Amino acid sequence: xxxxxxxxxxxxxxxxxxxxxxxxxxxxxxxxxxxxxxxxxxxxxxxxxxxxxxxxxxxxxxxxxxxxxxxxxxxxxxxxxxxxxxxxxxxxxxxxxxxxxxxxxxxxxxxxxxxxxxxxxxxxxxxxxxxxxxxxxxxxxxxxxxxxxxxxxxxxxxxxxxxxxxxxxxxxxxxxxxx
Amino acid sequence: xxxxxxxxxxxxxxxxxxxxxxxxxxxxxxxxxxxxxxxxxxxxxxxxxxxxxxxxxxxxxxxxxxxxxxxxxxxxxxxxxxxxxxxxxxxxxxxxxxxxxxxxxxxxxxxxxxxxxxxxxxxxxxxxxxxxxxxxxxxxxxxxxxxxxxxxxxxxxxxxxxxxxxxxxxxxx
Numbered sequence: 001x002x003x004x005x006x007x008x009x010x011x012x013x014x015x016x017x018x019x020x021x022x023x024x025x026x027x028x029x030x031x032x033x034x035x036x037x038x039x040x041x042x043x044x045x046x047x048x049x050x051x052x053x054x055x056x057x058x059x060x061x062x063x064x065x066x067x068x069x070x071x072x073x074x075x076x077x078x079x080x081x082x083x084x085x086x087x088x089x090x091x092x093x094x095x096x097x098x099x100x101x102x103x104x105x106x107x108x109x110x111x112x113x114x115x116x117x118x119x120x121x122x123x124x125x126x127x128x129x130x131x132x133x134x135x136x137x138x139x140x141x142x143x144x145x146x147x148x149x150x151x152x153x154x155x156x157x158x159x160x161x162x163x164x165x166x167x168x169x170x171x172x173x174x175x176x177x178x179x
Numbered sequence: 180x181x182x183x184x185x186x187x188x189x190x191x192x193x194x195x196x197x198x199x200x201x202x203x204x205x206x207x208x209x210x211x212x213x214x215x216x217x218x219x220x221x222x223x224x225x226x227x228x229x230x231x232x233x234x235x236x237x238x239x240x241x242x243x244x245x246x247x248x249x250x251x252x253x254x255x256x257x258x259x260x261x262x263x264x265x266x267x268x269x270x271x272x273x274x275x276x277x278x279x280x281x282x283x284x285x286x287x288x289x290x291x292x293x294x295x296x297x298x299x300x301x302x303x304x305x306x307x308x309x310x311x312x313x314x315x316x317x318x319x320x321x322x323x324x325x326x327x328x329x330x331x332x333x334x335x336x337x338x339x340x341x342x343x344x345x346x347x348x349x350x351x352x
Contacts, residue, residue: 092252111229112347120329146296
Protein backbone atom coordinates (compact mmCIF):
# COMPACT_ATOMS: atom_id res chain seq x y z
CA UNK A 1 0.00 0.00 0.00
CA UNK A 2 1.05 3.53 -0.77
CA UNK A 3 2.64 5.45 2.09
CA UNK A 4 2.91 9.19 2.52
CA UNK A 5 5.35 11.13 4.63
CA UNK A 6 3.96 13.15 7.55
CA UNK A 7 5.02 16.26 5.63
CA UNK A 8 2.92 15.36 2.59
CA UNK A 9 -0.07 14.65 4.84
CA UNK A 10 0.45 17.92 6.68
CA UNK A 11 0.45 19.85 3.40
CA UNK A 12 -2.60 18.10 1.94
CA UNK A 13 -4.63 18.68 5.08
CA UNK A 14 -3.44 22.28 5.38
CA UNK A 15 -4.88 22.89 1.93
CA UNK A 16 -8.15 21.30 3.03
CA UNK A 17 -8.36 23.34 6.23
CA UNK A 18 -7.55 26.66 4.63
CA UNK A 19 -9.98 26.31 1.75
CA UNK A 20 -12.88 24.97 3.77
CA UNK A 21 -15.27 27.88 3.81
CA UNK A 22 -18.71 26.85 5.01
CA UNK A 23 -17.83 23.23 5.71
CA UNK A 24 -14.64 21.36 5.06
CA UNK A 25 -15.94 18.01 3.87
CA UNK A 26 -16.58 18.94 0.21
CA UNK A 27 -13.03 20.32 0.05
CA UNK A 28 -11.66 17.20 1.62
CA UNK A 29 -13.15 15.14 -1.20
CA UNK A 30 -11.89 17.57 -3.83
CA UNK A 31 -8.34 17.59 -2.46
CA UNK A 32 -7.88 13.95 -1.48
CA UNK A 33 -9.72 12.32 -4.37
CA UNK A 34 -9.55 14.72 -7.30
CA UNK A 35 -6.41 16.79 -6.87
CA UNK A 36 -3.89 14.81 -4.82
CA UNK A 37 -5.35 11.41 -5.84
CA UNK A 38 -4.58 9.86 -2.44
CA UNK A 39 -7.89 7.99 -2.26
CA UNK A 40 -10.45 6.69 -4.74
CA UNK A 41 -13.99 8.02 -4.47
CA UNK A 42 -15.26 4.73 -2.96
CA UNK A 43 -12.47 4.64 -0.37
CA UNK A 44 -13.27 8.21 0.58
CA UNK A 45 -16.97 7.46 1.07
CA UNK A 46 -16.22 4.36 3.13
CA UNK A 47 -13.82 6.22 5.41
CA UNK A 48 -16.20 9.16 5.72
CA UNK A 49 -19.02 6.79 6.66
CA UNK A 50 -16.96 5.54 9.59
CA UNK A 51 -15.96 9.06 10.62
CA UNK A 52 -19.58 10.12 10.79
CA UNK A 53 -20.72 7.36 13.10
CA UNK A 54 -18.01 8.01 15.66
CA UNK A 55 -18.48 11.06 17.91
CA UNK A 56 -16.22 14.09 17.61
CA UNK A 57 -15.54 16.65 14.90
CA UNK A 58 -16.09 14.74 11.62
CA UNK A 59 -13.26 16.37 9.69
CA UNK A 60 -10.82 15.78 12.53
CA UNK A 61 -11.83 12.12 12.49
CA UNK A 62 -11.26 12.06 8.75
CA UNK A 63 -7.76 13.45 9.23
CA UNK A 64 -6.99 10.77 11.82
CA UNK A 65 -8.31 7.98 9.58
CA UNK A 66 -6.53 9.09 6.41
CA UNK A 67 -3.36 10.12 8.24
CA UNK A 68 -3.02 6.86 10.15
CA UNK A 69 -3.79 4.80 7.09
CA UNK A 70 -0.91 6.27 5.09
CA UNK A 71 1.53 7.21 7.81
CA UNK A 72 0.62 5.53 11.12
CA UNK A 73 0.31 7.51 14.33
CA UNK A 74 2.75 10.18 13.11
CA UNK A 75 0.75 10.55 9.93
CA UNK A 76 -2.45 11.01 11.94
CA UNK A 77 -0.79 13.69 14.04
CA UNK A 78 0.58 15.48 10.96
CA UNK A 79 -2.82 15.44 9.25
CA UNK A 80 -4.72 16.78 12.27
CA UNK A 81 -2.15 19.53 12.87
CA UNK A 82 -2.20 20.49 9.20
CA UNK A 83 -5.98 20.65 9.26
CA UNK A 84 -6.23 22.85 12.34
CA UNK A 85 -3.17 25.12 12.73
CA UNK A 86 -3.79 27.49 9.81
CA UNK A 87 -7.50 27.98 10.51
CA UNK A 88 -6.80 28.52 14.22
CA UNK A 89 -4.34 31.30 13.37
CA UNK A 90 -6.87 32.97 11.08
CA UNK A 91 -9.76 32.71 13.50
CA UNK A 92 -7.61 34.20 16.29
CA UNK A 93 -6.73 37.18 14.07
CA UNK A 94 -10.45 37.66 13.48
CA UNK A 95 -10.99 37.40 17.24
CA UNK A 96 -8.52 40.25 17.79
CA UNK A 97 -10.35 42.39 15.25
CA UNK A 98 -13.62 41.49 16.96
CA UNK A 99 -12.28 42.63 20.30
CA UNK A 100 -11.41 46.05 18.88
CA UNK A 101 -14.41 46.69 16.70
CA UNK A 102 -17.32 44.76 18.21
CA UNK A 103 -18.77 47.96 19.67
CA UNK A 104 -19.56 49.25 16.15
CA UNK A 105 -23.21 48.95 15.14
CA UNK A 106 -22.22 47.84 11.63
CA UNK A 107 -20.00 45.01 12.96
CA UNK A 108 -22.78 43.83 15.26
CA UNK A 109 -25.18 43.86 12.32
CA UNK A 110 -22.74 42.00 10.10
CA UNK A 111 -22.30 39.24 12.69
CA UNK A 112 -26.09 38.95 13.12
CA UNK A 113 -26.43 38.53 9.37
CA UNK A 114 -23.65 35.95 9.15
CA UNK A 115 -24.97 33.89 12.04
CA UNK A 116 -28.47 33.81 10.54
CA UNK A 117 -26.91 32.45 7.32
CA UNK A 118 -24.75 30.03 9.35
CA UNK A 119 -27.79 28.44 10.98
CA UNK A 120 -29.38 28.08 7.58
CA UNK A 121 -26.24 26.33 6.27
CA UNK A 122 -26.35 23.83 9.13
CA UNK A 123 -30.03 23.14 8.54
CA UNK A 124 -29.48 22.58 4.83
CA UNK A 125 -26.70 20.07 5.58
CA UNK A 126 -29.35 18.19 7.55
CA UNK A 127 -31.89 18.44 4.74
CA UNK A 128 -29.36 17.28 2.15
CA UNK A 129 -28.50 14.26 4.29
CA UNK A 130 -32.22 13.59 4.58
CA UNK A 131 -32.51 13.34 0.78
CA UNK A 132 -30.32 10.22 0.98
CA UNK A 133 -32.93 8.66 3.26
CA UNK A 134 -35.65 8.95 0.61
CA UNK A 135 -34.65 5.49 -0.61
CA UNK A 136 -36.05 4.04 2.61
CA UNK A 137 -38.59 6.50 4.04
CA UNK A 138 -39.22 4.49 7.24
CA UNK A 139 -35.95 5.98 8.52
CA UNK A 140 -37.78 9.29 8.77
CA UNK A 141 -39.36 7.88 11.94
CA UNK A 142 -35.91 7.90 13.54
CA UNK A 143 -35.23 11.44 12.35
CA UNK A 144 -38.59 12.66 13.66
CA UNK A 145 -38.20 10.91 17.02
CA UNK A 146 -34.73 12.41 17.48
CA UNK A 147 -36.03 15.90 16.73
CA UNK A 148 -39.03 15.53 19.05
CA UNK A 149 -36.91 14.13 21.89
CA UNK A 150 -34.31 16.87 21.52
CA UNK A 151 -36.41 19.96 20.84
CA UNK A 152 -39.87 19.30 22.33
CA UNK A 153 -38.87 17.33 25.43
CA UNK A 154 -35.38 18.82 25.76
CA UNK A 155 -33.87 15.48 26.69
CA UNK A 156 -30.12 15.37 27.19
CA UNK A 157 -28.11 13.88 24.35
CA UNK A 158 -27.39 10.64 26.21
CA UNK A 159 -31.12 9.99 26.70
CA UNK A 160 -31.89 10.87 23.09
CA UNK A 161 -29.34 8.34 21.88
CA UNK A 162 -30.47 5.64 24.34
CA UNK A 163 -34.10 6.16 23.39
CA UNK A 164 -33.72 6.35 19.63
CA UNK A 165 -30.82 3.95 19.01
CA UNK A 166 -32.82 0.68 19.44
CA UNK A 167 -35.47 1.86 16.95
CA UNK A 168 -32.74 3.14 14.62
CA UNK A 169 -30.93 -0.20 14.69
CA UNK A 170 -34.17 -2.12 14.16
CA UNK A 171 -35.10 -0.02 11.10
CA UNK A 172 -31.52 0.02 9.79
CA UNK A 173 -31.54 -3.77 9.83
CA UNK A 174 -34.74 -3.78 7.75
CA UNK A 175 -33.28 -1.16 5.42
CA UNK A 176 -30.11 -3.17 4.88
CA UNK A 177 -32.21 -6.23 4.04
CA UNK A 178 -34.54 -4.29 1.76
CA UNK A 179 -31.86 -2.60 -0.36
CA UNK B 180 -11.28 24.12 40.21
CA UNK B 181 -9.29 26.31 37.87
CA UNK B 182 -11.27 27.48 34.86
CA UNK B 183 -8.73 26.06 32.38
CA UNK B 184 -8.94 22.61 33.94
CA UNK B 185 -12.72 22.74 33.88
CA UNK B 186 -12.63 23.93 30.24
CA UNK B 187 -10.38 21.02 29.35
CA UNK B 188 -12.41 18.37 31.18
CA UNK B 189 -15.85 19.56 30.04
CA UNK B 190 -14.81 19.85 26.39
CA UNK B 191 -13.06 16.46 26.46
CA UNK B 192 -16.29 14.88 27.68
CA UNK B 193 -18.22 16.82 25.03
CA UNK B 194 -15.94 15.36 22.35
CA UNK B 195 -16.97 11.81 23.25
CA UNK B 196 -20.70 12.49 22.94
CA UNK B 197 -20.47 14.68 19.83
CA UNK B 198 -22.36 12.29 17.54
CA UNK B 199 -22.99 13.88 14.18
CA UNK B 200 -20.13 16.34 14.60
CA UNK B 201 -19.88 19.63 16.44
CA UNK B 202 -22.68 21.38 14.54
CA UNK B 203 -25.16 18.72 15.62
CA UNK B 204 -24.36 19.53 19.22
CA UNK B 205 -24.21 23.32 19.19
CA UNK B 206 -27.18 23.53 21.60
CA UNK B 207 -25.32 21.30 24.07
CA UNK B 208 -22.27 23.51 23.69
CA UNK B 209 -24.45 26.59 24.14
CA UNK B 210 -25.94 25.17 27.31
CA UNK B 211 -22.52 24.26 28.67
CA UNK B 212 -20.74 27.51 27.82
CA UNK B 213 -23.55 29.99 28.50
CA UNK B 214 -25.95 28.50 31.04
CA UNK B 215 -23.87 26.08 33.11
CA UNK B 216 -20.31 27.38 33.18
CA UNK B 217 -20.95 31.04 32.33
CA UNK B 218 -17.82 31.10 30.16
CA UNK B 219 -19.50 33.56 27.76
CA UNK B 220 -22.86 35.30 27.35
CA UNK B 221 -25.49 34.71 24.67
CA UNK B 222 -24.36 37.62 22.50
CA UNK B 223 -20.70 36.55 22.53
CA UNK B 224 -21.69 32.98 21.70
CA UNK B 225 -23.64 34.03 18.64
CA UNK B 226 -20.87 36.45 17.56
CA UNK B 227 -18.26 33.67 17.87
CA UNK B 228 -20.53 31.35 15.94
CA UNK B 229 -20.70 33.97 13.17
CA UNK B 230 -16.90 34.46 13.12
CA UNK B 231 -16.35 30.71 12.97
CA UNK B 232 -18.76 30.48 10.03
CA UNK B 233 -17.04 33.30 8.17
CA UNK B 234 -13.51 31.90 8.66
CA UNK B 235 -12.11 28.98 6.68
CA UNK B 236 -11.55 25.70 8.44
CA UNK B 237 -13.30 23.01 10.43
CA UNK B 238 -16.53 23.95 12.16
CA UNK B 239 -15.22 23.46 15.68
CA UNK B 240 -13.74 26.99 15.55
CA UNK B 241 -16.57 28.25 17.77
CA UNK B 242 -14.91 26.17 20.49
CA UNK B 243 -11.47 27.60 19.70
CA UNK B 244 -12.94 31.07 20.17
CA UNK B 245 -14.58 30.19 23.48
CA UNK B 246 -11.16 29.03 24.68
CA UNK B 247 -9.62 32.27 23.44
CA UNK B 248 -12.21 34.26 25.38
CA UNK B 249 -11.24 32.46 28.58
CA UNK B 250 -7.46 32.60 28.35
CA UNK B 251 -6.12 33.99 25.07
CA UNK B 252 -3.99 31.80 22.83
CA UNK B 253 -3.39 29.20 25.56
CA UNK B 254 -7.13 28.84 26.10
CA UNK B 255 -7.76 28.60 22.35
CA UNK B 256 -5.21 25.82 21.85
CA UNK B 257 -6.32 23.98 24.98
CA UNK B 258 -9.99 24.11 23.97
CA UNK B 259 -9.22 22.87 20.45
CA UNK B 260 -7.04 20.07 21.80
CA UNK B 261 -9.71 19.11 24.33
CA UNK B 262 -12.43 18.80 21.68
CA UNK B 263 -10.19 16.73 19.40
CA UNK B 264 -8.15 14.26 21.43
CA UNK B 265 -10.74 11.86 22.90
CA UNK B 266 -12.58 11.27 19.63
CA UNK B 267 -9.33 11.11 17.65
CA UNK B 268 -7.96 8.35 19.85
CA UNK B 269 -11.30 6.56 19.73
CA UNK B 270 -11.47 6.58 15.93
CA UNK B 271 -7.79 5.68 15.58
CA UNK B 272 -8.59 2.31 17.12
CA UNK B 273 -12.19 1.94 15.96
CA UNK B 274 -11.52 2.41 12.25
CA UNK B 275 -9.44 -0.77 12.05
CA UNK B 276 -12.16 -2.65 13.87
CA UNK B 277 -14.97 -1.40 11.62
CA UNK B 278 -12.97 -1.68 8.39
CA UNK B 279 -12.10 -5.25 9.37
CA UNK B 280 -15.69 -6.28 10.09
CA UNK B 281 -16.34 -9.51 8.21
CA UNK B 282 -20.09 -9.09 7.95
CA UNK B 283 -20.90 -6.24 5.52
CA UNK B 284 -24.48 -6.34 6.78
CA UNK B 285 -23.65 -5.21 10.31
CA UNK B 286 -21.43 -2.47 8.93
CA UNK B 287 -24.39 -1.21 6.89
CA UNK B 288 -26.72 -1.38 9.89
CA UNK B 289 -24.32 0.70 11.99
CA UNK B 290 -23.95 3.27 9.21
CA UNK B 291 -27.66 3.57 8.45
CA UNK B 292 -28.71 3.98 12.06
CA UNK B 293 -25.94 6.47 12.81
CA UNK B 294 -26.84 8.50 9.71
CA UNK B 295 -30.51 8.77 10.68
CA UNK B 296 -29.61 9.79 14.21
CA UNK B 297 -27.15 12.38 12.91
CA UNK B 298 -29.78 13.94 10.61
CA UNK B 299 -32.18 14.32 13.53
CA UNK B 300 -29.48 15.87 15.69
CA UNK B 301 -28.30 18.30 12.99
CA UNK B 302 -31.83 19.51 12.28
CA UNK B 303 -32.73 19.94 15.95
CA UNK B 304 -29.44 21.73 16.47
CA UNK B 305 -30.20 24.23 13.70
CA UNK B 306 -33.67 24.79 15.15
CA UNK B 307 -32.51 25.40 18.72
CA UNK B 308 -29.57 27.58 17.75
CA UNK B 309 -31.86 29.65 15.54
CA UNK B 310 -34.07 30.28 18.58
CA UNK B 311 -31.04 31.51 20.52
CA UNK B 312 -29.36 33.72 17.95
CA UNK B 313 -32.08 34.99 15.62
CA UNK B 314 -33.76 37.96 17.27
CA UNK B 315 -35.84 39.39 14.45
CA UNK B 316 -38.23 38.28 11.77
CA UNK B 317 -35.68 39.42 9.18
CA UNK B 318 -33.09 37.05 10.66
CA UNK B 319 -35.49 34.09 10.35
CA UNK B 320 -36.29 35.05 6.77
CA UNK B 321 -32.55 35.16 6.02
CA UNK B 322 -32.11 31.71 7.59
CA UNK B 323 -35.01 30.27 5.56
CA UNK B 324 -33.70 31.97 2.41
CA UNK B 325 -30.29 30.39 2.99
CA UNK B 326 -31.87 26.94 3.31
CA UNK B 327 -33.89 27.44 0.11
CA UNK B 328 -30.92 28.71 -1.91
CA UNK B 329 -28.53 25.96 -0.78
CA UNK B 330 -31.10 23.26 -1.53
CA UNK B 331 -32.17 24.65 -4.92
CA UNK B 332 -28.92 26.05 -6.34
CA UNK B 333 -25.23 25.21 -6.31
CA UNK B 334 -24.09 28.58 -4.97
CA UNK B 335 -20.94 28.55 -2.91
CA UNK B 336 -21.74 29.09 0.82
CA UNK B 337 -19.25 31.96 0.88
CA UNK B 338 -21.57 34.09 -1.29
CA UNK B 339 -24.41 33.53 1.16
CA UNK B 340 -22.20 34.46 4.10
CA UNK B 341 -21.15 37.64 2.26
CA UNK B 342 -24.78 38.51 1.48
CA UNK B 343 -25.78 37.90 5.11
CA UNK B 344 -22.93 40.10 6.34
CA UNK B 345 -23.81 42.87 3.89
CA UNK B 346 -27.51 42.82 4.83
CA UNK B 347 -26.44 43.04 8.47
CA UNK B 348 -24.11 46.00 7.89
CA UNK B 349 -26.95 47.80 6.12
CA UNK B 350 -29.06 47.31 9.23
CA UNK B 351 -31.68 44.91 7.89
CA UNK B 352 -31.10 42.03 10.30
